[in-house]
Every structure is written in structure tokens, then in C-alpha cells.
């Protein structure tokens with residue numbers, strides 16, 4: 393099969409690879425769409441978590457052997473560590489990501505754990521389906537930024553899912569919730585008091601998360617993550633959202649999705665003007681700016697990973713009781729919510745790229761091409 397392979401620092405090759413052989417409880421998925429992530433454009437420059445030779449790709453959707461249209465939750469959690477048992481699966485100590493720790497979606501076929509499959513909403517376009525994984529990041533970030541009934545319910549749901557995984561002993565396969573399609577891989581939820589934080593949080597899982605309007609929100613960066621944060625904010629009822637990005641083209645898309653926009657990533661509104669600021673860039677300047685314009689007791693939510701450093705005014709955090717939260721990936725509940733949400737938000741701003749152009753496009757994006765917000769590799773008929 394044809395695959396885009398990370399072969400060494402700064403090197404990607406579009407080449408023939410052997411077909412993957414699915415293990416026990418795994419399914420061979422024919423990939424229809426696979427998004428190129430900013431983390432991959434940085435990650436391929438050196439050998440870090442991703443070890444060559446590796447087929448990258450963690451944002452993908454495709455067909456199962458029985459032709460079910462699915463999207464794959466690429467995050468696999470152990471279900472046994474303290475984080476998993478507390479329902480905080482995104483920070484599982486043994487987490488593994490398809491396309492990072494094992495072969496992912498930049499290929500014609502990929503073997504995935506059956507429990508990681510979610511059926512796609514009817515009629516959802518393949519290119520849009522590849523945006524469900526980024527969307528799940530935004531669902532999770534919003535949950536952290538606006539705790540309340542929705543946040544508590546979701547945490548309990550995640551804890552219940554974790555208990556299911558622990559009960560079934562499915563180590564290394566944390567996927568599997570109500571929306572997954574491979575019934576054989578899904579264990580029924582059985583009481584497992586040892587794995588649950590408390591009875592009260594479990595009962596909260598039955599309450600659906602209500603929309604949560606807030607005061608003014610700012611989003612720094614209108615790349616794919618910034619835009620999905622905007623979509624979730626709007627869907628939650630936020631009407632006053634400012635998106636900052638220097639690119640006029642990206643600002644135009646943010647405006648079409650319901651935001652006011654400004655070009656300046658650090659001077660994007662009044663001091664003390666925002667209840668929540670999402671930093672979808674992740675450099676020292678945006679991290680500092682995410683706090684500077686926050687209202688007292690507001691929340692700066694950091695998703696960007698462009699640089700490790702941050703310089704912030706610690707005294708301001710103390711005096712104004714500001715919160716700074718990191719957000720990484722998603723729980724199973726967040727991913728399921730993103731699958732459902734994909735049918736009702738506008739995901740029509742990604743760019744489909746035929747697999748034959750995968751190498752060229754990847755290298756152009758890594759070289760700084762910015763007119764494509766999200767490139768999605770698409771399967772071609774031979």
C-alpha cells in the first residue's frame with residue numbers, strides 16, 4: 393500500500409509499505425481522509441516521541457471491512473493508572489497515540505483497536521470527518537475552561553468509561569464508548585466501585601451537558617485548533633468571541649464562523665476584558681497576552697505547543713485570582729461529543745489533498761505555506 397513515511401529528521405517519503413496485519417481485537421480501516429497536524433510539521437524535524445520509520449497521522453476517518461463509515465479515536469489509555477481511574481484519561485501515564493507511538497493514518501490502510509472506532513454521522517463529508525479529532529480537543533478545552541454541570545457530568549462519564557476498561561482488563565485500548573461500532577470490543581458498564589471516585593459523580597453522568605453562555609471570550613490563533621475552539625464556543629452559546637490572527641485569510645474564515653477578529657495576537661482587546669482566553673498558538677508572547685487581558689478570576693486555557701517557554705506576571709495571577717490551565721487531547725466522552733457535534737457545526741474550511749500530493753504538500757506546509765489551514769490527505773481510486 394502507499395503511505396507517507398517519516399524516514400528520518402526532516403525526511404518524509406511517499407512509498408510502498410506492507411499491508412498492516414491487525415492483531416487480536418483490531419480492525420483494518422481503509423483510510424478515506426487523514427489530516428496533517430501542526431504537531432507533525434514540527435515533529436518530523438527531529439527524532440522525539442516519533443521514531444522513524446513511522447507512518448504518522450492521528451486525525452483520520454475511513455471504512456471498516458464491512459463498509460461502516462468510522463472515525464478513529466487515536467488516543468489509547470491504560471484504564472488502570474491513577475489518572476485513568478480518576479477519569480482524567482487525557483493525562484494517562486501510559487497513553488499512546490496512533491501516528492506517534494505506532495502506525496497512523498497517512499496510509500491506505502491502518503490497523504486500529506476495535507474499541508477506538510466511532511460511527512460517523514450520516515452525510516458527513518470525509519474531509520470534515522478528519523476534523524473530528526481536532527474538534528475533540530476543543531470540546532475538552534471548553535470543558536476545562538468552563539467547569540460546572542457540564543464539566544462534572546463529563547468527568548463522571550469518563551470515569552465510568554475508565555472503569556469499564558479496567559473491569560474488562562483491556563490494557564492499552566482505552567477507546568470504546570456508546571458510539572463505538574464494534575460491539576464485540578465494548579464491555580458493558582458494570583459496577584466497579586474500586587475504579588470510581590464516588591457514587592455522586594457517577595449519578596451526574598446521566599445529565600446531558602447544557603449549553604453554557606459566558607462573557608467575552610478571546611481565541612489567540614485562527615489555525616485549525618483556534619477555529620474549532622471558536623466553533624465549540626459558538627455552539628455553547630457564546631456570542632462575544634474575538635479571534636486574533638495576523639493572517640487576513642484566516643480572519644475572514646473566523647468572521648464567517650461568527651467571531652469578531654483582530655490582527656494583533658497580543659493586543660486583541662481591552663485589559664481585563666475577557667472571561668476566557670484560549671491560546672491556540674503557544675509561544676511566550678501569546679501565553680503572556682492570554683493572561684494580560686483576562687478579567688479577574690478568568691481562565692487562560694493553553695492548547696498551543698509552539699514553544700516550551702512562558703513568561704507570565706505571577707503577581708497578577710495571585711492578585712486577580714486568574715487561572716492558567718493546560719489542555720491536552722480529550723476523554724472518550726469528549727471524543728463522542730465531537731463526533732455528534734461534527735454534524736451541526738461548519739467544518740467546511742479544510743483543504744482536501746490527493747494522496748499523490750501528500751509529500752509535496754507536507755513539505756510545503758513544513759516550509760511555512762499558510763494559505764491552507766488544514767490539509768486533509770484523501771484516498772484516490774487507482
Ligand SMILES: [Zn+2]
Pocket residue numbers: 429430431450451
Ligand atoms: Zn493533531
Ligand SMILES: [Zn+2]
Pocket residue numbers: 469470471472473474475476477484485486487
Ligand atoms: Zn492510564
